[in-house]
Amino acid sequence: MSKLELIVDARDLLGECVLWDERADVVRWVDILGKRLWRLDPASGKTLVRMFDARLACMALTRDSGSLLLGFDWGLASFDLQSGKISPYCEVDADKPFTRLKDGRCDRSGNFLFGTLDE
Numbered sequence: 001m002s003k004l005e006l007i008v009d010a011r012d013l014l015g016e017c018v019l020w021d022e023r024a025d026v027v028r029w030v031d032i033l034g035k036r037l038w039r040l041d042p043a044s045g046k047t048l049v050r051m052f053d054a055r056l057a058c059m060a061l062t063r064d065s066g067s068l069l070l071g072f073d074w075g076l077a078s079f080d081l082q083s084g085k086i087s088p089y090c091e092v093d094a095d096k097p098f099t100r101l102k103d104g105r106c107d108r109s110g111n112f113l114f115g116t117l118d119e
Helices: none
Strands: 015-021 026-031 036-040 047-051 056-061 067-072 075-080 086-091 099-106 112-118
Touching (some): 015 056, 015 099, 036 056, 056 112
Parallel strands (some): 056 099
Antiparallel strands (some): 015 026, 026 036, 036 047, 067 075, 099 112
């Protein structure tokens, strides 16, 4: 019988969007309700967590290895991994105050597809 082992005791409120970042050899994921972006280096076991003012729903790798595309509850933005600078691309359904971004992924052509949720 296999044995399960806890790798990260993140205690996420709503952890989603697990993503392997082959550029940095790390695992990334978001805690939507905790407004956190996690990074785990499997080789060392070290984690890094970044806090945000808005709920973070999803993410994607970009052509620039120094940034990520982030999907917040309000819309899409570029996130610089070194400086922590957030550069908004666009708002999504700004006229609908109870709508937020949900899951998102890139397709085979590199297009970012995402859904929304009416809370």
